[in-house]
Amino acid sequence: MSRRLSFYIHIPYCIKRCGYCDFNTYTPAELQGPDLESVSKNYISAVLKEIELAQKTVGAAEVPSIFFGGGTPSLMPAAELARVIQEIRDRFELSPDIEITIEVNPDSVSLDFLEKMRQAGANRISMGMQSAVPHVLKVLDRTHNPENVSTAVEKARKAGFEHVSVDLIYGAPGESVSDWQQSVTSALQLPIDHISAYALIIEKGTKLAAQISRGEVQMPPDEETAEKYLIADSAFEAAGFNWYELSNWSKPGGQCRHNIAYWNGSMWWGVGPGAHSYFDNRRWWNVKHPATYQQKINAGESPVQSEEILSEENLADEYLMLQIRRREGIPHRNLKDSQVSRAAEYVDSGHLDQAEWTAQKLVLTQQGRLIADRIVRDLVL
Ligand SMILES: C[S@@+](CC[C@H](N)C(=O)[O-])C[C@H]1O[C@@H](n2cnc3c(N)ncnc32)[C@H](O)[C@@H]1O
Ligand code: SF4
Structure with missing residues (x-):
């Protein structure tokens, strides 16, 4: 496959x-x-x-x-x-x-x-x-x-x-x-x-x-x-x-x-100036200006400006940051124990859905979505 x-x-x-x-x-x-x-x-x-x-x-x-x-x-x-x-x-x-x-x-x-x-x-x-x-x-x-x-x-x-x-x-x-x-x-x-x-x-x-x-x-x-x-x-x-x-x-x-x-976190290729790509734990981005981009491509050179290799920890933080914004939410098993116990406070304050929490999932309520960034900062500390 x-x-x-x-x-x-x-x-x-x-x-x-x-x-x-x-x-x-x-x-x-x-x-x-x-x-x-x-x-x-x-x-x-x-x-x-x-x-x-x-x-x-x-x-x-x-x-x-x-x-x-x-x-x-x-x-x-x-x-x-x-x-x-x-x-x-x-x-x-x-x-x-x-x-x-x-x-x-x-x-x-x-x-x-x-x-x-x-x-x-x-x-x-x-x-x-x-x-x-x-x-x-x-x-x-x-x-x-x-x-x-x-x-x-x-x-x-x-x-x-x-x-x-x-x-x-x-x-x-x-x-x-x-x-x-x-x-x-x-x-x-x-x-x-x-x-x-x-x-x-x-x-x-x-x-x-x-x-x-x-x-x-x-x-x-x-x-x-x-x-x-x-x-x-x-x-x-x-x-x-x-x-x-x-x-x-x-x-x-x-x-x-x-x-x-x-x-x-699936793989994608961003084509064009300034575009970002993500493939096999490597993220890279192309030179920004369309003229430079075209010069490089036409000269047979790589258009990549820079790249980073994502560590396990980077990937886990990114997963949390993106997935918390989704209706599907995050299963407790995908978080560290310390993150689950910190998140519990947001169930009490009405920012995480109680029924989903009981089903071992972290899903934002409507009020929770208003402070999603704050919750992420708190959990990735
Ligand atoms: C690249 S634009 C989309 C298509 C097309 N260029 C247009 O604007 O009609 C993507 C979307 O990003 C959003 N956007 C761009 N700059 C933004 C900003 N400073 N704050 C919030 N949303 C922004 C806009 O809603 C925009 O439609
Ligand atoms: S400048 Fe272009 S890309 Fe940006 S919002 Fe306007 S139409 Fe869209």
Whole structure:
């Protein structure tokens, strides 16, 4: 039986950088070169070479999932992304029920693109909705107007995508509780089977971080952001979207198997600049800039910038950090005795589920999910 290896394909381009985002992505102005259309062919050719390198390193493997993330994969011509799927198909064995996801931006997705991607084998769309409220989108520096999201989701369904997800962000400056309620309600009106909702993180060096430090906009209080999580979780659950990871909810059968592979500690290869990979207890990441990445790949050199070997202890801490966020939780037998006795306090305080605890499992309650990071810090000490 061959090994299993998921692929993450990074597409490091966006038309415009959103004010809060520090992902490894570049705009045409930052590239100081030709438009995105003309860079895509060269970029994808480098990606194909890295897939060849993956085959040489890993050997035979079955691929259960491919995830095109970014950046904005929907800026690439569909034929270029299809070349990537074909290359993986030629070099590895695709699982019969493979999940192939494409992240799209509601502004840059056409029916033609979606139909071509569906034909190429993609079967899941993840769309950056973020909010349904114009003034919140403006603070987030998003270019789309809220109506574009439902039009884009309709197109995805029309193109035959069975699995469609939207990403939401809560806790932006100026977002009231009722603004957030409106975003939650709007998301639930869409024909989708998955929702990711993340609390806004203010990343150093972003435009939004500068606006906050100059006092132009203020972050809402933490208690309000926690309240927004509870509002979302209760509304999603009532609408049949069950939480399966702290920030992810799905209808039955709609869970993202690619992300589950990350959380499970399965092996994956991240292709592209800045992408991380994990294989046989070794984690490595590629050089960050797309130009350097392409130079190295085209010169036949390794694109890896650095690597680390994970010790048994690193792996155990990571398992705890990721698995505690999941509805499945952590069996007591996978923890040290000292961790189980420390965790018992969180059962008494209502942060861990009592019935699951009795069944020898550690599963966060809704209140527990609000302090997941604190519980992890306490248990990995
Ligand atoms: C790479 S983006 C996805 C697709 C596409 N680029 C877009 O934004 O529409 C992945 C998701 O990460 C989330 N994200 C990015 N930066 C974030 C931040 N600073 N805080 C919270 N969530 C963030 C957003 O919800 C975003 O949709
Ligand atoms: S479109 Fe997505 S990846 Fe690009 S800048 Fe905005 S949030 Fe970041």
